[in-house]
Amino acid sequence: xxxxxxxxxxxxxxxxxxxxxxxxxxxxxxxxxxxxxxxxxxxxxxxxxxxxxxxxxxxxxxxxxxxxxxxxxxxxxxxxxxxxxxxxxxxxxxxxxxxxxxxxxxxxxxxxxxxxxxxxxxxxxxxxxxxxxxxxxxxxxxxxxxxxxxxxxxxxxxxxxxxxxxxxxxxxxxxxxxxxxxxxxxxxxxxxxxxxxxxxxxxxxxxxxxxxxxxxxxxxxxxxxxxxxxxx
Numbered sequence: 447x448x449x450x451x452x453x454x455x456x457x458x459x460x461x462x463x464x465x466x467x468x469x470x471x472x473x474x475x476x477x478x479x480x481x482x483x484x485x486x487x488x489x490x491x492x493x494x495x496x497x498x499x500x501x502x503x504x505x506x507x508x509x510x511x512x513x514x515x516x517x518x519x520x521x522x523x524x525x526x527x528x529x530x531x532x533x534x535x536x537x538x539x540x541x542x543x544x545x546x547x548x549x550x551x552x553x554x555x556x557x558x559x560x561x562x563x564x565x566x567x568x569x570x571x572x573x574x575x576x577x578x579x580x581x582x583x584x585x586x587x588x589x590x591x592x593x594x595x596x597x598x599x600x601x602x603x604x605x606x607x608x609x610x611x612x613x614x615x616x617x618x619x620x621x622x623x624x625x626x627x628x629x630x631x632x633x634x635x636x637x638x639x640x641x642x643x644x645x646x647x648x649x650x651x652x653x654x655x656x657x658x659x660x661x662x663x664x665x666x667x668x669x670x671x672x673x674x675x676x677x678x
Contacts, residue, residue: 454478454479454480455477455480456478457475457526458473458523458524458526459474459491459527460527460592462529462591462662463673464530464662465501476490476491482520483516483518483519484516505529505531506528507527508526508527508592508660509526510524510525511525529592530673530675532656532657532658532659532662546622547622548622548623550629551631551632556618556619556635557635559615561637565615566640567637567641567644568635568644569648571635572632574628575627575628582665585627585667586666587666588623588666589631591620595660599659600620603618603659604617607654610650611636611647613639614636614638615636615637616635616637616648618651619632620633636648663675
């Protein structure tokens with residue numbers, strides 16, 4: 447460990463979803479003494495905000511929009527996000543195509559992206575807002591996202607799908623902000639010369655998205671509101 451006696455560093459903490467609710471703010475700067483790892487930051491943060499301790503145990507940590515492990519050494523001016531459990535070579539985007547948007551999602555941009563001469567099968571997965579979850583009636587929901595990292599994660603997922611399924615083209619679009627029952631929340635598309643690869647690639651993308659994309663779902667129910675994904 448380097449000799450950092452007397453030195454300090456300042457990092458910026460960005461808060462989303464249940465973490466934001468518990469601390470009551472969107473972001474803040476924190477000054478740390480000398481050398482500090484993510485593990486040490488979590489200990490200090492839990493001491494400062496005791497109500498977050500249980501949630502922090504389920505969080506992953508991103509530094510400068512990349513997931514890191516607990517022994518990662520922090521640097522001055524790092525941007526740090528505690529990522530609660532989520533609700534989950536790139537061609538140039540076509541004009542008007544957005545992977546993350548507040549407006550209603552359309553199938554056409556996805557289909558156009560999959561329309562290539564070598565593609566003989568197209569598969570779509572459309573996720574919509576349902577009126578129930580976990581035995582409770584759902585009235586509406588809101589998706590919140592860490593936008594800069596979401597775009598980065600989306601591109602990484604699509605690149606990995608193309609690498610794992612040669613000859614396949616994939617695309618996705620996810621909606622954020624307020625949605626009503628029946629609204630499209632996410633569209634994932636995969637095109638391949640044959641249907642087996644298209645189905646497999648489509649499933650790969652949606653499962654990776656649900657696991658890694660920093661997007662959180664806040665449900666409005668008959669008995670109140672709750673963030674989805676943390677579990678008991």
